[in-house]
Amino acid sequence: MIEKPIIRVEGLRKNFGKLEVLRGLGFEVKRGEVLAIIGPSGSGKSTLLRCLNFLEDYQAGEIHFEEQLVGYRRDAKGRLKPDTESSIRRIRARMGMVFQSFNLFPHKTVLENVIEGPVIVRGESRGAAEARARALLERVGLADKVATYPTKLSGGQQQRAAIARALAMQPAAMLFDEPTSALDPELVGEVLEVMQSLAAEGMTMVVVTHEMGFARQVADRVMMMDRGEIVELGPPSQIFGAPESPRTAEFLRRVLH
Amino acid sequence: MGYVWQWQMIWDYRQVFYRGVEVTAILTFWALLIGMALGLVLGLMRSSRAAWLRVPAAVYIDVFRATPILVQLVWIYYALPILTGVQMGNIASASVGIGLHAAAYIAEIFRAGIASIDRGQSDAAKSLGMSYGQAMRRIILPQAVRRMVPPFINEFATLMKLTTLGSVLAVNELLHEAENLINNTYRPLETYTVVAIVFGLLIYPFIWLSQRLEQHWKTRG
Ligand SMILES: Nc1ncnc2c1ncn2[C@@H]1O[C@H](COP(=O)(O)OP(=O)(O)OP(=O)(O)O)[C@@H](O)[C@H]1O
Numbered sequence A: 001m002i003e004k005p006i007i008r009v010e011g012l013r014k015n016f017g018k019l020e021v022l023r024g025l026g027f028e029v030k031r032g033e034v035l036a037i038i039g040p041s042g043s044g045k046s047t048l049l050r051c052l053n054f055l056e057d058y059q060a061g062e063i064h065f066e067e068q069l070v071g072y073r074r075d076a077k078g079r080l081k082p083d084t085e086s087s088i089r090r091i092r093a094r095m096g097m098v099f100q101s102f103n104l105f106p107h108k109t110v111l112e113n114v115i116e117g118p119v120i121v122r123g124e125s126r127g128a129a130e131a132r133a134r135a136l137l138e139r140v141g142l143a144d145k146v147a148t149y150p151t152k153l154s155g156g157q158q159q160r161a162a163i164a165r166a167l168a169m170q171p172a173a174m175l176f177d178e179p180t181s182a183l184d185p186e187l188v189g190e191v192l193e194v195m196q197s198l199a200a201e202g203m204t205m206v207v208v209t210h211e212m213g214f215a216r217q218v219a220d221r222v223m224m225m226d227r228g229e230i231v232e233l234g235p236p237s238q239i240f241g242a243p244e245s246p247r248t249a250e251f252l253r254r255v256l257h
Numbered sequence B: 001m002g003y004v005w006q007w008q009m010i011w012d013y014r015q016v017f018y019r020g021v022e023v024t025a026i027l028t029f030w031a032l033l034i035g036m037a038l039g040l041v042l043g044l045m046r047s048s049r050a051a052w053l054r055v056p057a058a059v060y061i062d063v064f065r066a067t068p069i070l071v072q073l074v075w076i077y078y079a080l081p082i083l084t085g086v087q088m089g090n091i092a093s094a095s096v097g098i099g100l101h102a103a104a105y106i107a108e109i110f111r112a113g114i115a116s117i118d119r120g121q122s123d124a125a126k127s128l129g130m131s132y133g134q135a136m137r138r139i140i141l142p143q144a145v146r147r148m149v150p151p152f153i154n155e156f157a158t159l160m161k162l163t164t165l166g167s168v169l170a171v172n173e174l175l176h177e178a179e180n181l182i183n184n185t186y187r188p189l190e191t192y193t194v195v196a197i198v199f200g201l202l203i204y205p206f207i208w209l210s211q212r213l214e215q216h217w218k219t220r221g
């Protein structure tokens, strides 16, 4: 039996006004796979990630998540129409997202941040949500920070709390947008470790990153983007060992030195 | 100079001030309620990306901010009944007029407060699957309100002082009562001084409270 991909993107196009940011992308992500996305600044990596959970709309092409079209549905004539809010929200709740700037809720403690989604969106009881949240925070090494407000945490701690918050929704896939780019160098490792253990447990992950070490060691496949296009997509051994595209080679030469 | 202050006379007329304070409080309460409720709605509309929500709110806000409140009050009291057939009492007219006026300013406070919250906050809320209403109620507004407290207290003080315009609609608020008193006693200096002190006493607790709140939020972080 051939397993269906969890994420399937076809001919994806996105523009901001006249600016074409994504110019016809197609790729798939299998369940349990870790896909790293690399590429120069402004190449559309964040925008692609934000299209996947429909934080941004798109103008052409299709994104399917767990066999469901993201953000649109077909009417009786087969034309695409904007999907209902509730359907979009259901898809978003199945995809965890981790941001470069953490985006924790500053008026809530770490524990309150983590139970917010389960209690408010999924209607879980507070008790059950708290029990799971404590276990998750333990797992990311923040057991002693449950009652702390985010501004009192280091960047690395904030990002680990943000990962716990996303995991609390028990997502089918996790999206990471440069999760370590805002961190002091000595704090990068603790976040990457958490991500690595997630990957080892079989979480499906799409990770935009400048950490080439992570992409090489943890990712199953690496996607190189430039100017809104996929330049190259292949296993790390290909991308880092024998890139087919000169643009990939050139990009790696620049970032690895 | 040989001016002789006569406070005893004012004290004898204290009932007049009590009545005035009561009407001023009623005007303030209703105007504030209308201003807050409508201000929140207008502020949210003004923050919307949808033009059909944003533009009407912007027009309302600009019209009410660009025209004198005195004209707005007179208009609501005299012209609205002619156009709609609805005649409100003096206090109701003044409350509604001041409330509609304040709503324009309060809407701007809400809009600026919401705009001051980083977009990452609504991204994070949405990515958890929250609806617009949930994100506003649980994430955006609680943060925005903290930043809104100082301008809001300003607006509250302004609004309470604006209730003195109720006198043009013959509403017996504090200033109107005081002016009647002056006509009987010819003691304008004493009377106006007391009016100023009473307003100060009414408004100051809220200024104090807002400073305490800011301090509380600052230390918690
Ligand atoms: N909301 C927006 N409105 C207009 N243009 C935007 C918006 N968001 C992104 N862009 C533009 O789209 C292009 C791609 O941006 P994007 O953030 O996706 O790039 P990126 O690959 O993530 O870059 P970086 O590595 O710097 O994060 C850029 O030219 C950017 O200026």
Ligand SMILES: [Mg+2]
Binding pocket: A045, A046, A047, A177, A178
């Ligand atoms: Mg980016």
